Each structure stands twice: as C-alpha cells, then as structure tokens.
Amino acid sequence: MENQDQALNIVWVADNDSLATWCKYWAELPVIAVDTEFIRRTTYFPITGLIQISEGEKAVLIDPLTIDQWEPLRALMVNPSVMKVFHACSEDLDVFERLLGVLPTPFYDTQIGEAYAGAQWSLSYVKLVASYLNIEVAKDETRSDWIQRPLTDAQKRYAALDVVYLAQLYPLQVAKLEDKNMLDWVLEDCESLKWQHQMNADPEQNWANVKTAWRLSPEGLTLLRMLFIWRDEQARKENIPKGQILKDRTLWALGKTLPDHHKAISETEELTGKQHRLYGDEILGMVALVKNLSEDELQLPLETPLPSQAGDLTKAIKAYSRERAQTLEIAPEAMLKRKLLEPLVHHLFDGSVIDWQNPAMTGWRREVIIDPVLERFKKAEIEH
Template identity: 40%
Template sequence: MTSALPDPLMIDHDADLAYWCARWLELPYVAVDTEFERTETFFPIAGLIQIGDGTSAYLIDPLAISDWSPLVALLQSPTVLKVLHACSEDLEVFMKLCGVAPAPLFDTQMAAAYLGMDFSMGYSRLVKALLNIELSNAETRSNWLQRPLSNDQVTYAAADALHLAELYQLLGPRIEAAGLTAWLLEDSAELVSTAGRVQEPETAYLNIKQAWRLKPSELAILKLLASWRERESRQRDQARNRLLREKTLCPLAQRQPDNLQALSRIEDMHPRSVRQDGQAILELIRAGQAVPEADWPERLQEPLPADANKLLKALRKVGQRHAVKLGMAEELMLRKKHLEALVRTGHPGGPYQLPDELSGWRRALMGDELLAVANGREQLA
C-alpha cells in the first residue's frame, strides 16, 4: 500500500448491522465485496462481507450475524447502487447467505470494458491502472473462516472495500459521460437475473460438454446421471465434480458399465466415487437403459460446422465496428452465444432471424445490421 488506510469497523452484532444498514440506505452507492470458502462444497461459505462508503470500510462477520433482514433491505434498495467487481461468485454468496442478490448493480470490471480497457481486468490490475496502487494478493487464498482474523486479513479486506469505492468514483462519471450507464446497468441486471436461477436437475444434462455426441438412448442415461448428480450435490453440499466428475458422465452413458470393476475403469472416474456411490451409479445406468424409446430425449444440437465460420466472422465484424466507434472492448459488444444463436436460425441457406438471445441495447443497436449481413443484403470488407 502506498499510504495508511483508515481502520475498518468490524460489525459482528445484529443491532450494529441494522444501524449501519439504515445509514447506508441514505447513500447513493456502496461498494460491496465478499470473502468466502468454496473448495469442496457446492455452496460458497461466506467468511466476510466488506462494505465501502467512499471514506470508510466496514467488515461484516457472517459467522456472528443471525438477522440478515437489514442487509437484504440494503441489497434490494432501488435507490442505492451496489458496486462490485467481477461479481458472479459474490452474487452466489449473497443468494446462499440471505436469499437475494444486490440490485441495482454496477460491476467495475464490466465498466472498464465499456470504457475500452481489457475485457476481463482483474481487480488488482484495475486498481493499479486507475489508482496507481499496488495491491498485495498474499491473503487471497487465506482461511476466511478462521477466527480471529489476522491483521493482514483485516487490512486486505478493508483495502478492497475502500479502493472499490474509489474505482466507482472514477468509473461512474466516465460511464455517465459516455452515455453508457443504461447499457451497463442492463448487463449488470442480467448478471443478477442469472444468479437467481436455480439449475433444474431434470435439465442438467443439457449443460454437459460433449452431450451432443450421444444417441437418444444414451442421453436417457445421461439425463438420469446428471439429474442425480445435481440433486445429491445440493443435498450433501458437495461440489459436483467431487461427487462425480463431469468428464465421466458421457463415457458412463456410452459404455454403460454393469459392475463396480467396469465402473472403476471409466476414464477420470475417481475411486472415491466408486467406493461411495458406485452401486447408485450402476442403478441409474440400469434405470436409464429401461427408459422406453418414446421417452428418450431428443438428440442435442451439434456445434456449428466449419462452413459457418465465414458468416460468423462477418457478423463479428459488425460488433467490432461498433466497438471501435464507441471505444468499448469488442468482446463486450457481441457475445459468442449471440452470434451462434443467430446463425442457427437459418444455417446453411437462410433466411436468418434475430434470436431471443440477442436482446436489449445490442438488438436495438445492431439487430437490423446483423440481419442485413446474414441475409446477404450488406457486405462487409
């Protein structure tokens, strides 16, 4: 650190949390960060919550707080902007801890990309770039569930909250001056919406890599395995890949072992999974084999073929052109999922339509142009 920071205030009583949340509700924004543990558990375990108000840092001890309703009110207040950085995991922490995600949300990593900086700038690099402060990462992997916290942990956590507020004080006005605030808040709201979705076990198989290679009869087995894995991981609070590695799921559905010895020979199958859940896995495979053909899942879409690359490249140029014009990171302008969804609406011969995935400001800004390129009405150099 380049200069001494004010001592943070530790909040470890319900009454103190209620008092400070009432104070923060009067502010235009608060900077929010979390420290958590998530090595082998399904859900993140909150170890600390940091709040910055622009002048001071406050450290909330989740191991000592029992009434989270004041924080819920703050997180949901429409008049207080919540400032976070690269916040997908932080959102999971809040969903688990108190059932809500912070909104409205301003993500400083996203804001940096909106202003033409790198697409996925880490927090330390952004602090160095904008504040010229070198942050130590020594406490990043420390135990945030230990009590008492070390002095180094407290200093590290407080610095995060203080500097996050300083980043917003710089980035917020720049985003506003560029006329990009509404777009940024729209994208941030999408992050919050995604955090609030719970994976349905019955559709978990759709997210398994390489599942598109399987025949419908094999998908029937994969569907049961993936559904069981999702339910058990949540119930046991155990990481999915600790329970059963994803890389084993498609081979299990294809090779369909019928005994523990054959199960243990599946590539990437952990001996622990065989020992603890081998019989359950074999029963799931047998149940999948018994699924009537009429109930087999439909075959999944294959990846787009190589001959789609020319169109994808032309569509990507539309986004690149707008990114240059607006001074934004090009990865932010058009996402891969947007482009592929558009191509799938008409490949190989068209006509193409705008997919539901392309929505909001991107659809309004580029929709007509993308359709013109896709349907051959406009050519890009």
C-alpha cells in the same frame, strides 16, 4: 503512483445489533461498495469469511461467523434505492444467494463498466484502482484463510481497501459512461449477468453443455440428463464439489456405454473405486429406468456442431463485431460474446431458433449489433 499507506477507518461488526444499525445507515445512502471473502476449496457452497461494505470513507467489516440475524442486510441488498457496487461479482452473487437467499438488486459491476468506459475487458481491481485513483494496491492476502479468527491487521486492511477504493472510483467511472451515453448499457449487462448466474445454477439448463453430448444416442442423452441433475442434488446434499461425485467426462462415458452391471460401471472412464462404491447402485437404477422408457419418452437428439463451412461466416461476424466495438470505443468482448455468437451463426446457417428470453440478446445489444448482424449476414446471402 501513490501507495496504500493512508489512514483507514475500519469498523469491525460482530453482533446482530451493530449490523442492524449499520444497515439502517446504509439504507439512507444512494450507493455502497460491497465485497466478500470466502473459501470454497472442498465444498459445493462457499463458506463466507467476511463481508465488506463502504461508502468511500469507512470500511465496515462484517463477521458472518458470529452474526445470525441477517434480515437487515437482506433488506439492504434488495433495497431499490441503494445501488450496490461490486467488482467482478460473479462469486459474490453465490455468497449472497447462499447466505441471504437473495441476489443484490440493483447492482453495478465496475469490471463490466470498464469494458465500456475504458474499452478494457476483464480488468483487475488493482489495475482499475491504479487507472482511476493512481494508487497501488497490494494483493498479498488474496489466498488468505478468511475463516480463521482473529483476522490479522493485514487481512483487515486488504479487505477494507477492496471496498473503500471501489466506492471512490465508482462515480468517476459512471461519469465516463454518462459522457458516452452507455451507463444504461452497463446496467443492462449487470442484469444479464444476474440472469446468467441463475441459469448456471440450474442443472436442467446446463446438462446439454457437457462436451460432445451431441454424440450420444437418445438413451445416452436421457441418462446423461438424469445423472447431471442427480449429481447436482447429491453435491448439494453432501456439500462437496460436483467433480467429487462424478466428473463430466464420466457422465458422458456412462451415457455412451449405458452399463447394466457393476463390472461395466467399474470400467467407466475416470470413475474411482470410491465413487463406484458410493454411487454404483444409483447409476444402475438410472440406467434401468432409461432402458424401460418408450421411444417417445427419450431425450431428443441435440443440435450438432456447425460444419467447417460455417467457419467463414463466424469469422466475418467476429470481424464486423470488432469494427462496431472499435467505432463505439468499447471492448470487443463486450459487444458479442461467444455464447451469443454461436446461436446467431446457427440461426443464419441452418435456421435454428434464437432464444430471445436471454436478456443479453435484447436491449442495446439487439439494436446495435444483433439485428445488424442478422440483416447483414441473412441466410439468403450465405452459400453453403
């Protein structure tokens, strides 16, 4: 296997005019590889330290600490004629949404692609480069401080290689996908990832996912929902991680006990004295509001977990999904993820409605696995 000692053409871009010039160049290309470096240890929002873009030859490193006119890059990121190629891009989407106010469109994720091209799930960038280019990439700068200036030569080289090799391996992976007639499947999953990113960012869509939320009373659920949404707003306002406001377990405990005085709040599980001082009055205000609601205004009970009898059905669907994945030579995890399996089992077991708004439930996956599962394991044939 080759090492990474080849000469690199690295360009440092630290002013608005240079960025605009490069964006004009990239806008004429069909494909660019993109990556970001950031830190997010003590903040709600990622702090962008670097943006890297390459067409496979030059690695352009964009300094977000000195640039403040982002419209050219924003236009590039949503240019429908330019495919933006990433690897494991979930956190990169956070960076671009924060910095530019847009999500890259169209985009392609090579980690998703490899689940179909090589039947490898969640493959690392290092292993992907080794597989396609026979090159060993060191990852010794993974935990670097990307906000410091100047960046070291080692940091710049590390950042550059993340996009140069990505641009080079992309057409090789696409060729494999085209041979398997699965390129459209990957592009569908990339769009689905973007949809899931938007859902994950919306607290209204996620409050019911707090562990054992279904155990709470309608009053407790109503408080949990209010606290969950308030916590997200507060974390954004203070720009600190949500867990520093209140942990999920604390939200649940407040929903369970519905404390109506400060002493009761102080006894809440995993709630610190600092959190009590800062947010105690807010919590009491929300509890009081919930207790003044009419029964019709309270949150409806959540769907309870499936009983143990549904375990056999779940195992059978998993086995069937694995068989289909093996036949198609794709990663089993790509065929039917847990977030898709659970609603199918619920639907078959107790008639729950399937959310067809989820794009991962449509397209190729509906035809290849979801509809066949619903037909094969239809409710009439299940004994429970």
